[in-house]
Amino acid sequence: MNKSSYYFFRYFVHPMQQLKLNFGSSNGEGVTDVKSLLSQQFFSKLEKDGKIEYMVRETNFLLYLTRVLDTGTFLCKFARGLNLKRHTPGEKDIESIIETNYPYIYIVIDKHHQIIMLQKKTTVFRNIDQAKNSFHSFLVGVIGAAPFEISINDITSIQQFWKCIKEAEAVFYVRFHLKTPNLWGFSEEASNLLRKVKESINNTSLELKFENENGQLHIEKDSLNIGSLADYASGGGGSWDAKIRRSGETSPVTVSSREYKRSIQLFSDLELEEPERIVQAVREADRAEYDEEPDNEGQSQAIPGDRR
Template identity: 25%
Template sequence: MVNAKFIALRYLIIPTKQTPVEKYLEDIEKPDEYYPETPEGKRKLFEDTFLKEVLEYKRYKSEYAILGVYPITKDRYIGKLAKKMKRNEDIRKGDDTIKQELEIHPPCEFICDLKTQVFGLRKRSIVFDSEKAVSELLSEMASSRTLSYGYVVKFEPIPDKQAFWKVINGAKHIHSVKFTLNAPNLLGSDEECKDSLRNLKSRFNITAVDVKLENNEGSLKISEKEPVITHYVNYTEFGQGNWTVETDKNKFISSSDKIFTVTEDAKNFGDVANGIVDKMNENANKTPENNGDKNEPETIHPEDQETLL
């Protein structure tokens, strides 16, 4: 048994005005007809470009790849995010010992739920050093494929529910609170907040809004009874933004520091993957309202599985 922590992320698929300059599916001449700006179109785009194609990516001096992806239900895929590394090992040849450089690819298992856009990823420091770093990496990897179709993908950590209020209630001083709210991208998040952001998006073509409340003396008043704050918190808890609290001067706590995690046996990942993402969906304000009934996911049997990468 190998106990491992899996972090909860949510990805957003955001239209961009950049003109498509490259097509990754050679047989598609008019990508807009195949990937319209609808939930179904964006889902198909992400599935085709991130989960069904070989994806290798170089970031700074490191190389990464999405490997071994296959469906376990009609809406869920499991796979691995791997990092290319080199390691020196002592190799015996007769009476001599020589050093030989070997290439290794340590993986992080993941499960992706296409319905809720929740992405559960095993936490391994050998592959990534922080939740923020891996969110940026995955965003860049996915966007490298979707940008040519007029979309970018943004991965956001999903904070542990009630983490914000635990920070607020446990702080002696609060100097500032900042919310970054991404433009509406999912059904099921806080409706009032989403409606306000949708209005701003239609008027100004925004992709995100920053809201900052500040008191230089550290006596900022933040209450659960204040509807506006509650809407912002609910929105970020759903994985559509982030928050940062300054409790003491220059001491910051962010939603990325309070990411929701699930501990499971990584050795039997295929058997526990559905349970991992179910817990993540429950934490992130449960399944979005457009997902229909809450029956068990339709399982694809092993004989029907096909390795896609």
């Protein structure tokens, strides 16, 4: 059977203001946290109606609930409307007819761990980033205007980060771009740091850069909690990049977490997979440590250099 690559992402919801959210709920009380808001505005609607539809910049998107795999884990089809012009013989001439086609990809959403698994299918979206961005726009549109921001970040290889650092003859800088935690906390040390900063200045993200112009930067896991920051960024809490010079090379290069997206090989028709296997794949994506080399069993893996 044909297989597809499925990529893992983490979604975040960030209040834009330090205030009590008060969106009306069914019981007449205000929703005091964005997790409740997301559940009411999105997941409850998905489970009740089985379908959510929204127009994004003249493109109609559909999300169908195919199956509930586990408590809080949903298998869905995400489709985009594409207008196709067809020509058919009429009574006096060839006539043009516009038909709307809805090609789709499979998507798995784990609301408890805030993980999204997207199928890479270039006949629907030209690359996995377009698929992610389209679903992000769809999600923002469905939730509607409110004083918070939704972001979707790659889950990447933490082992590849340390491999890049270990193999470097010189490290000029390491930079972390971290989203402020709200619904999820993977690395406690990094999460606590980001929460304290947010409480003081109400930021939604934080960029930390450690630099030595001579390439003599010393990066260790226990140095200033850098290991916690790397775990947080790779776990879907942001991104990282580093300027290094590898042994035997004369010029430095910049490496980035975008090059090491985590993915898994599963059936192209995801409904043919055992639900337990899909759930396990999502749970594995929530781990910081894993086998970085692809194997024949379809285990979670990073694809080096895949920026497409």
